[in-house]
Structures are given as C-alpha cells and as structure tokens.
Amino acid sequence: MTKIFAHRGSSGTHPENTLISFAESVRIGVDGIELDVHLTKDGELVVIHDETINRTTNGKGLVSEYTVAELKTFDAGGWFSLHYEQETIPTLTEVLGLLTELDYQGTLTIKVKTDQKEYPGIEETLVRTIKNKDWPFVVNYSSFNLVTLQRLAELDPVTPKAWQTIGSVVTIAFANYFTAIERIEPNFSWFIQSEAELIELEKRVCPWTVNSEPEMWMCFERKVAGFHTDYPAQAIKLRQRYEREQFSFV
Template structure:
C-alpha cells in the first residue's frame, strides 16, 4: 500500500523563511516527497517565487510584487522577518528554485501554485511552461491554483499537464473543468476533509492543507490521504513512520 506523500508547503515554512532557497533546501534535506511554491510575475515579467501579492509581510520592502523589477526584488531582505540569521535570504526567481532542485537531483514532485487570485498576470502560464520545457528536469511538475481559469489555460497549453484544484468549500470540489479537462488532484483545506462524512471520502487523490499539528497529521496518515501539505515536512515524515512504516 502506498504511503501518504509529504508535501513541503512553501518549502519548510515552519522552520525557515517561506518561499526562499533556505526553506526549499531544508525541505530537500528532510526528504520531502514533494515541494510546493507560489509563483507571480515581477514588473519586468520575470517569474518570482512569493506568496503574497505584496512584499510587505515577508520582506523589508513595501508595495505590490508587480511594481518591482526582478533586480529591485533582489535588493529586499526576505529572511530577517523570520529570524536574523536569514537576513541574507532573497526572493528567488522560479529559475533559481529549478536550478536548486536540479543540483540536488531531486526526483520528487514540484507543485507550482499560480497566485492569480487577485492579479491575473497575463502570460504567466506560458512563461512557466517555457521554463519547464527548457530541459528535462529530474522532478515531476504539477500545477495548482484557486483560479480555475488559470488551470484551464494550463491544460490548453498541454493536455498532459497535471492540475490540482485548491478550494476551501465543497462547491470547489469539482472533477472536470468545462467538461473537457480532468482534474488530477484535490487540494482542499483540512477543515473540509474533516467535515465530510465517511461515506463521502473523496475518490480523487486528495492532499489537504495546511496539516501542521500532530493530531491532524495522525488523522491524515490514519486515513491514508493521498498526501498532506505541511509547513513542517521533517515532523510530518517522522509521524508518518509511526503510521505507515
């Protein structure tokens, strides 16, 4: 029987500044089955890895991500907010993250979340596909978003692309887009998974977010969900050994 995948949310978000190279490197060292990150476009149309639409929360800068060039984003301190020892951390480009995973010969899953909820970033899907097709990467790539229009565009670019729907309520739990594009995975909020009855356990592969507390990890591993998305991959992997060794 397959084991539940442990997907590192924004890298090892609980122990390192999220969506930075140190966070991704820690997720790699922990042995995560998958890594999740968020992608947006800078003002000069470069793919950058950051969750919020503004840089305020996770850097010493202020303003919208799309108002900065990549070079300007690189001047921001993206680690001191978490701990002074990470003052050297910068907002990475998606290319930098790909290069890091490649240097580790990582063979797990990379989940790219398109942060197109508030700003559509026209052309972002094509830019990501261009990077993906640039060479044969050793890791598998999947795409997720709360924006179903983005996922439709991803599938139109290549029907073989694997997509995951992000949602919080049952209304989001659809299995096909436009009667054309099959959904590969569900990424629901953990509370949704806990609230559905046993008779409605999803048949589609499901990775709930964000599963951090020990009792929630116990719950998911005991139910053998397809995966868990967690801020603490090392902790999750240790708990998985108790349930699925």
C-alpha cells in the first residue's frame, strides 16, 4: 500500500509546521508526518521550513538569530488565516510530546534543513533528542544534504534515512550506491519523467509534493512506497477509492 505523508503536517488546510497542523494529520489518520528542523541561537531544534521566519511568521530574520523564547513571541499561523494567529513556532520536543499525547503510531520524518545553512552540531542534537526516550511512532531522518545524512548514519545507524532531491540520472545512480539511506524522495516533476529509471532503483521511492488527484492516482498506479502531500485527507479518500476499484476487478 502506498503510504501518505502529511507534508509539513496538513499544510494545505492548516498553517504548515504548527502543532494544529500536526494534530489534524493525526486526526485524519495519516501514515506519516513530515516536518523540518532548524537550530536556534540557544541550540534548540525548532520546527519551521525556511532558514528565515519571514514567510510564515510576522517577524523577520534568520531562525539562528533568535532564542526559542524570542521565536515564541511571533505569530506563526496568522499568515494562513486569522483563525490560527495564536499558533507559534513549535520546538521539536513540543511536537514529539504532542504526537505521544495523541498516541500517534505512524511514521515521523524529520527533515534536517542544512541544504542552505550549516548548523554546527544539529545532527548530534537531533539524535540526542530522539534517543532520549522510546516513542510510540517510528522516526525517520531526511535531508537534501548528503553530508548531514552521512553524519546521521554515523551517529545513529539504526534510524532509517531518506535523501530528498530535485532529481537527475546521477541522483539515481548515486542513491543506489549511498548506503546511508533507505529511501529516496524525488521532486514529483522529476518523478513523472523517470519511470524507467525508477524501476531500476533499489531504494524505496517517496516523491514530493503530490497535490492533485491525477498525481496521487499516478503514485498509486506506480505503487511507490509513499508520497508527500499538502492535502493528506484528500489523498486518503482517493486511496480508498483506488483500492475499491482495484478490488472490484478481482
């Protein structure tokens, strides 16, 4: 069965990378949740996509220029809807706590955002946080940055890892060689042009970001391991329809 990952939570219906977005993902029954982490000025992991807070908060500047307490003063939901203006940038610890409280039992993919900015020690901080306790859900790591993935493999060889990539023929060849990863997550626009190459890929494939129903249906038809979507509730309903139609032909 093709698994459905909520991209930054249910980010098509709620402000991305917020507690409300992750809670909605659990409520609708997603197979996986994907989020992004950066490191603050005081060395804490916070969940936000960009290197700056400009796009998704009412503040300005780099995440790394602020402490957690300072970041908590910004509105991280009002840009999406005034209904969510009380949402703040969550710490990774807060998200882990929320998912535990909600008894989430799917997969949590933590993407380490070191592709644009280097955060010394971020891999060690992440592994220490994850290994601090046993979680009711499965944790995966992902990154665009191959150096980060190699560091994570050395620090934590057990937790599965994925390489997120724009995609190319070279990517496919290297992905089969790169033993640090179990999964490759290509951009969907590349994925749809690369069926022949992907058949030869030994790693599991989980494209991003798959938002239209024809794109979702294509993923079901190609039987990919999973895909990331901003609209996980819509994807779940479509998968149910796809499975009913497949069953009707048996």
